Amino acid sequence: MAEHPAYPVGLRLTGRRVVVLGGGQVAQRRLPALIAAGADIRLVSPEATPSVEAMADAGEITWERRPYAEGDLADAWYALIATNDTEANTAASAEGERHHVWCVRSDDADLATAWTPATGHSEGVTVAVLTTDARHRDPRHTAAIRDAVVEGLRDGTLVAPHRRTRTPGVALVGGGPGDPDLITVRGRRLLAEADVVIADRLGPRDLLAELPPHVEVIDAAKIPYGRFMAQEAINNALIEHAEQGKAVVRLKGGDPFVFGRGMEEARALAEAGIACTVVPGISSSISVPGAAGIPVTHRGVAHEFTVVSGHVAPDDARSLVDWPSLAKLTGTLVILMGVDKIGRIAETLVAHGRSPGTPVALVQEGTTAAQRRVDATLSTVAEVVVAEEVRPPAVIVVGEVVAVGPHGTV
Missing domain, CATH: 3.30.950.10 (Tetrapyrrole methylase, C-terminal domain)
Incomplete structure (x- = not known):
């Protein structure tokens, strides 16, 4: 097995039986993702950590309070073997092999038929990093790669443009109290994807210098008001650019709804039929x-x-x-x-x-x-x-x- 690389794949586990053997720290880390995947989870373990027990009490998993027994994997699609009993782990792996069940083993990855990648999430995308060669497995290295990719997607330093046609809309983004590091990760990502940014003077100005050259940055304090009130002119600018099919970010200091007149802008956008996303910010x-x-x-x-x-x-x-x-x-x-x-x-x-x-x-x-x-x-x-x-x-x-x-x- 070590002579060939692992084949990466995504499992759709909704409604399908997943067996977890062992209720310790490994199960505690892995169960939330299995629950989020909609799996029908059966935990087999005499004991469990308080967090795992809470999942059982909440009905998220079914807990059978006993050691592993032959036949536990017979109806499973996927198994996580994580007990502290090597003999039980070996027997469960053998059962999985007979029933064609992919098994992850926490005690010996080389004897497993499946590996768990280092995963992270960003706006509907799962990033999974897997060492494909068993001879060069380094979990810390794969986790570091995962973290770097996810962090880049979240803070906007790694931009992956959407290729499909976007629905015109405006994001009202709270930029936080001033330090550019205090904007939310979602706010920073939307800022990185924007075509037009209409910014307040109290927003995190340093972030504007990081935007690509094609992004149009408009100082809200300098929008020509003419016969309009200042806020009405800003509303009109948001609507005008959004109707042109552009991704518009209204970058505000603090939080949009804490003395930020964000609701006035949201109402104007709603009346114009423009989709609006509100991204809360850290209030000063x-x-x-x-x-x-x-x-x-x-x-x-x-x-x-x-x-x-x-x-x-x-x-x-x-x-x-x-x-x-x-x-x-x-x-x-x-x-x-x-x-x-x-x-x-x-x-x-x-x-x-x-x-x-x-x-x-x-x-x-x-x-x-x-x-x-x-x-x-x-x-x-x-x-x-x-x-x-x-x-x-x-x-x-x-x-x-x-x-x-x-x-x-x-």
């Missing part, structure tokens, strides 16, 4: 404080956190925030887009009961190389913002969690 309301060493919740300090927009002042008739109620909360308050209004916000919070000594942190350009943190209290924050020349974008955190951290006082 949580990630930026974390990057600055501030947890928005902490045991014994804060059991809640509230995220509000500070783009209009508390005394502005347009404000939808109940600032008096927020002042009565004891948890963490995270304020976005509030640098120029923080003085009036602090006054309102104190006027309605929040202590003037409540810690405040302002994190400017969070998660980027330009990140900096400025600390104050509600009573001093208005002066500190001016003295330290804090500029947007900055996330403001109000609460005792500001003092929590490696060098904190709580």
Whole structure:
């Protein structure tokens, strides 16, 4: 057998009997993929790990709590032999050979009739890497190749263009707080496949430099508005390019639906009959404080956190925030887009009961190389913002969690 390479093939196991002998760590790793393949799985083992037992309790597999016995493989299409009993493994392999059942053996791959490849998944594609020559088997090498291919597909560094006609559509992609490494793998992949990218200034700008030359990058802040409102012009640009059959990505900072006006764009696309995919992003309301060493919740300090927009002042008739109620909360308050209004916000919070000594942190350009943190209290924050020349974008955190951290006082 070692003189000839293995023949790679994909098994369609839906509804077909698969026998797994042994309920240890090998079974625990392999069972999820067999379950996902829709196999009719029978586990034969006196014992099982808690995770494998949970699969049986959930009805995902049938567990017979006993050792292997002759005849267990008679009606199987495929078998995973993974017990710690060499004699049982050998007997099961022999039975599989007699019944023409492909058998994987965890204890001795050279005696197996089938090998399990190193597999990974990316957007409907399974990548399987298999050493075809038994004389040069190196599981770590095949796993490393698998990881490199899957990671490249996921982060967009390995681009495999779709050859079939694509349905025109737009992806609303949350780019995260600023660090290009914090975009989701799906967002990065869609960005790599885009024909047109309409980007906010707060999106991860460094990713735009990685796009191929043919990709049209449009700065949303520079779209000619004419008689339209800015958002309406952006909506129209999304629709126009999508109707031309192009793959369009609307790259936004943070998450599209956290003060990102993503739903306005999704509604406009729906009205125009354009397919829309929403890719959530890491919100700056949580990630930026974390990057600055501030947890928005902490045991014994804060059991809640509230995220509000500070783009209009508390005394502005347009404000939808109940600032008096927020002042009565004891948890963490995270304020976005509030640098120029923080003085009036602090006054309102104190006027309605929040202590003037409540810690405040302002994190400017969070998660980027330009990140900096400025600390104050509600009573001093208005002066500190001016003295330290804090500029947007900055996330403001109000609460005792500001003092929590490696060098904190709580």
